Amino acid sequence: MSAEDHAADRCAHTAAPAVDLPDFPVPSHDPRAVSDAIRPDARIALSSSRAMVLLRHVDVVAAARDPEVFSSAVSRFLQLPNGLDGEEHAAFRRLIEPYFTAERMAALEPGVREAARQVCAEVTSAAGVGTGAVGCDAVGELGSRFAVRAMMRWLGWPAGLEPTLLEWMADNQTATRSGRLDATADVARRYDEIIRSVLAPRRGRGGDADGSRQDVTAELMSDRALGRPLRDEELVSVLRNWTGGDLGSIALSLGVVLHYLATHRVLQARIRSGLTRRELTAIVDEILRIDDPFVANRRMTTCPVSRGGLQVAAGQRVVLNWTSANRDEEVFGDPDRFDPDGNAGNNLVYGTGPHVCPGRPLATLELCVAVEEIVAAFADITLDPVLRPERSITPNGGFSSVPVVLTPAR
Template sequence: MERAAADALDASAVPDVFDPRVYAAGVPHERYRLLRDRHPVAWQDEPEIQGWPAGPGFWAVTRHADVVRVLRDHTTYSSCLGATQIRDPDPADLPFLRRTMLNQDPPGHGRLRRLVSRAFTPARVDAFAGRVRERARTLLAAARDGAADGAADLVGAVTDEYALLNLTDLLGVPAADRGLLLEWTVRIIGYQDPEDAPAPRLGPDGKPLNPRSPALLGEMFAYARELAAHKRAHPGDDVMTALALAGLEPAELEMFFFLLTVAGNDTVRSAAPGGLLALARQPDAYRRIADGSAPVATAVEELLRVHPPVLSFRRTAARATELAGQPIAAGDKVVVFHASANHDERVFTDPDRLDPARSPNPHVSFGDGPHVCLGAHFARLQLRTLHEEWRAAMPPPELAGEPRGLVSNFINGITRLPLRVSGPPR
């Protein structure tokens, strides 16, 4: 359907891939295809939308090779100059935002990444594998047994809880406080979606405050300081204990907690239902996973390719440059679109086909370059386990209603996913 709509467009026109409302109906792959084919580095306007202020515009980068080039070349395409969201932050907030390693460039970024890497080791992550598996079994069984009509919303019944509880176990957040992390994630990630997010808080000028501004993150930071103090007095084998004992400055610890809470939760919170939705739409692919002809670990990489948890990331040109023949001025915003790069026909054969045995699979769903996702190992563990437990106990994924996508040009979220949960496995 979208291919027909895209083909009806003027081939010389530049499709809009900025408007977050476009993404509620699904990733606009045909718009991306037109950009890759005709406008691989394309100017996008930033009009005011839903009360959020207009911006100066940006360059949309949609081909795989160009996306990788931008992500790897931190000297030309900076994460620090304007931070990493499409929307420009308030200049007064920039020093605050630059405290997190997500919004830093090497060499400062490398120092912080090394510190948190010591806390986020594969060995520490793997120690939680048994708990992750038991949680997947318990949540899936509860969804199956509690479905009066044989169907359940997998987002509400399984994947939100699964991502959140696994993360809080790893961080060492007490059970009584776990709801706070989901509340903060929804506020920060879902702010573009009027259905998913709470009403925006307004500043003195009557305009919505950026949910990543200091004014709206104070509650989270106060909690991070209290939790770190508790971990110093009562250490455990968890990430917050390791960070609390790492000698970080208070502001650095606060920003690590912010980054791990939001990114660590929402990566799996988006990818888990997105993978199940992809399999429901292409049942032949699920049959190959169920019969063992496609290994689950390989299939997870393909599901990440077709449903990356993050749609886009912003950089700022540190100097005048050229990308795919397009001159870019110093100070211009440059936004890479992961979901487009993952469907680039120049890299992936038949990219619209879900091939659970696809190899090699150089998707960029976890980024590339110095900012490649630190939690990728933990995310893969959770996704692999969820699909293994689904295969063992649940029927083939089948839609029982219309899914709903998050209104966001940043996170590829699913807010509702009705699936059949009754019936024999496989």
């Protein structure tokens, strides 16, 4: 059966419009609390903007793996490759995936490690000579600074851009919190300007990369995997999705991981005792499953869906709630039970299906190296006894700040 026949077969169903669905309130603090409360009794909830929020693992996986019915073309803005479907999407994935091979990640590792060491040293020296324990925010200071530096090393961006990117991250968080469209549009426009300022010096005559800079950004500018060079707005979009994925999610993820280690001392001690990269990766992935900061992605149905009791009309906006699916009791039992190896096969932190995160190898490298260097630099990580961790607000999960106390290693 061709892909078209297959889709037509599934689209032959009719689906009644959703009725009697519970509301999915905008989470005011921990997004897990909202979905944990609804999920035992309902598989779908209705958001305030009338999107259907899929809460169960089985439904999120089915939708993510069925791009003909659950289209990713949900935004009026160019989103490469996130907003593409079908062959157009596959072509962009063929362009992108070679940038994340194991060989490239191995070559990048020393630079990422150096970035992590620098940030740990700066946090220590900021506390002053002779000071014992050091207080800092695991997201705003450690996480953000490390994320920016590691990303700039990967892409070959100038070190002088660091303050601009850090300021932009803070403004982006404020704009997201405000929920104001003009504020989020403004930070998005500013980010595009930052990217264009990086592209400009790499341009030679004829608008092509001049070849004088050998870095990932220059390579992308001269990439012909589509049979032609990327157009300007395509380059900006690809880089926006790489760096957007990188900066925010790495800082948030590091906050979640350090919060978990500060509150799970046996695990912290186990990591200090020395682990293989495979073991550490499984631990980091499992911590992020339990408290997934990358909450959701959107889809739009191309036809009615009626399957296993799930009824969704055509043209319906759908939300794949990864955070909820990653805590589904039907799959994981007690969602807070820590079982890196047992739960790995069902872990949805990096998505599934054709849009599965291409940046996973880079994210894994950055998070593992950061954890390795932080436990090497600091003999103990605890939560600050006075300042409270602050949860991010929708659309993000995790924490906007995790005040920790770090005891420098001797």
